[in-house]
Amino acid sequence: MRVLMLSKALVTGVYQKKAEELAKLPGVELLVVTPPYWTEARVGRLELERRFTTGYELVVEPMRFNGRHHLHWYPGLGKQMRRFRPDLVHIDEEPYNWVTMHALLQAERVGARAIFFAYQNIYRRYPPPFSLFEQRIYARAAGGLAGNQDALDVLRRKGFRGRGEVIPQFGVDPDIYRPLRPPAQQPEPIVAYYGRLVPEKGVDTIIDALAQLPPPSRAVIVGAGSERTALQER
Template sequence: MHVLITVVGKRTEHWTDLFDVLCEQPDVTLTVLAADVSPVTRRELARLTGRHRRLRYHVVPHLLGESLTGHMASVLFRLPGNHGVTAARPDILHVIGEAAYLTTWQALRLRQRCWAGVPTTLYAAQNVVTRFPVPFPRIERQSYLSVDHAFPITPAALNVLRVKGYRGPATIVPLGVDTRTFRPLPTDPAMRPFTVGFVGRFEPHKGVTDLLRATELIDCDVSLVGDGSLGGEIDRAAARRPGRVHRHGWAGHAELPGLLNRMDALAMPSVEVVQRNTLPWIGIPLREQFGRVLVEAMACGVPVVGSDVGEIPHVVGDAGLVFPAGDVPALATCLARLRDDPPLAGRLANQGLRRADAEFDWERIADTLCATWRGLRSPTRPFRTPPAEAGHSTREAIA
């Protein structure tokens, strides 16, 4: 089964874990078409080709881009005139990108022109019903008519699909974690002060300043992994509390499990904001669509604390504590409970380990994806003619 996957955007490192697991399926040959991805993603793709003979990838140039417009919806593949993407007909086309993305439109148009009838599946993470400006609504409608099966990552994402008009079959498939890499490691908590961790972008909507205030209230250590515009705020907090605020740069898969295992709790104190970086007169509510680091912490046996924004409570489940977003005293209370009640912290850690293995392990997710793909390429499946509307455009962006 030859699967062609398209993926775009800077925050795509975690998809390489899925690609790795998919290539371990005995009947899967994988081709990845990527653009505007991070250097880490490029390195991981190159490493995987050394491990798997049945994996090929193309990182191609792009037009516009997330760094220019602030949104992945605007990215466009720019394939050279002589490229190998269309050399072999795939059995499945899987698009990692929302229905309204320009690259989703490109992938579906490429299918119509080169591989008519190839079953197509779509990843979906939007948890807010967002009305995009022209031409994105039309692209979205065309995508919903063309896709054979959708994979929303949460129940809220499935609801958004239905509200926006997708009527096809769908299976909820969450983001995953590589439990072979993210796992409990031997540590001695008695040798360090109680430490709360944060992993992500140092930006206002991530609640970084709330976490700094909460950890100061209960006088515990805080370890922050990542980077962003609030780096100066973290440096000032470190100056106020020498030796208690620890800042690390972005960590890859080789380093992050070790950092997580040195945390006594992981916090995701996100707040909701309105994003206006695509068009200033259009506000897009920004809520956490998943919170992948929560799952990575669970797999390491670290109890988690999250705000009630977006999909954080859904991901946390019974493996952590949830507090009202922006409520610093409530966040401090949750952290103090984990510090002062070791049986509670241990129970949540064990529930997190079970949850990571039962629901979020990439191997289980790969099994679900492949089972759906095999069903779609079944010879008994009726042929689905692509809608005529999908063929109309004002510009040939992929050739």
């Protein structure tokens, strides 16, 4: 099976391990299309990293409206689909975004089926044209992946009747995230966070909770964002 995955998230090198694992599946030929960078609000410009690129083809396509979740798209995506001729297009985007609608249309032009990804776990109504994109995607996609059960419940409530599966976006790589020492030999409890340092992530709650634990205990926080300075001062 020839699979084309469209994902701006794969500009981050560690996430590319997922593509390597997918490419190992018997009979799968994988092409990943990603932008040269992605601009994330309150974080900045995330440049493409090439870390895990074995076993599949990684193609960089320029993006229009970079940094705008609902409006961005890839003008050269149709060219890549005509060249690769996929059987399945994995659109790593929410169903209400224009990039998802555009990718579905391009997939249909080459006779490929398409699936989408949803992490939105809050029921919201979107204005046209985004609500129209949603309903078109729900009716014509071969399936939908949800990052959690709540997200799948929202899809069902909004009218998606196709095949849906709960699959966390990237999961955890046990080769990277593993105990360095057995718990019995750990001298102190450690809470670790790696990600964006923005208010909605609740990293300040980790610090508040840690203050209520008996010593010794500590937190290791790695990331960037608008809350970094405030968190460092605590």
